[in-house]
Amino acid sequence: MDAHVAQLQMQYRNYILSLYQQGFLDDQFTELKSLQDDGSPDFVAEVLSLFFDDCVKLVGNMARALDQTGTVDFCQVGANVHQLKGSSSSVGAKRVKGLCINFKELCEAKNYEGCVRCLQQVDIEYKTLKAKLQDMFNLEKQIVQAGGIVPQVDIN
């Protein structure tokens, strides 16, 4: 057995486990991975791409809505949070989803400062997740290039 491949696979396994342990991902991400197969080998990457596009768009909308000098339309902000909560939930982006839950309450309470702070956190969080998942995909590529198979990681 190629030691290099085995080492990369070990690295990959540990990395994935850490993402779950640190709360970046939850079992919905596992579900998504299980939907990927030879017929749809890029499914996870495609879905994540759509998710991050959504993040950019929705965060932009919310920033604009909160930037109104005058009356802020909290319903508008809330509607965007709702959408982001939905897609983060569907993708398994646990931390982003958690922030959205708080964010929703802040919108309902019309807490301007709270909303602004929360939006900043959402922005940081989705970008962090994006970078982490990019690292994950890079590891997968390295394994394949080294002639190995990407291991299925058992979270439990």
Added chain:
Amino acid sequence: MVMAAEPQFHVLAVDDSLFDRKLIERLLQKASCQVTTVDSGYKALEFLGLREGVEINDPDAVSTSPVIHQEVEVNLIITDYCMPSMTGYDLLKEVKESSACKNIPVVIMSSENVPARISRCLEEGAEEFFLKPVRLADLNKLKPHMMKTKLKNQKLEEIETPSKDESGTVAAVVEPEVKNLTEI
């Protein structure tokens, strides 16, 4: 009507979010279903051949005569609840009130757990109400519902085309499906 060698369930999935459409499509494909996705209730009604509640100012609207798509059999409609202009509930009502489509099972999906909403949909005739994110296990629950309609349609075809002896074919068609259910 052409009898397929292997029964394939055809599901019409309705959701205004591209992201959610991609997900439900993959889930349904994984559950061995044929999928058609549309992004609105109106497009769904158009696909089903029902044009009630049409957008009057839509330049792309086809004529209002209700033409039923003979070639395309829909075994299940799965729709998001929260959609602009026409909600999943509105779509459910339209389907259940149409003579052509009222027997097609309808499933509603929602990201919100609102008991009043759920009971309203079930009372209106929705087969199931799924909370998002929908999982493969949820969809596998739907196979019996789709099988029921499919068998009903096949039986209706038998009655309408008495010259063919279809009883043998029906048995052959049913068995593989039953096996698949247990494999899942």
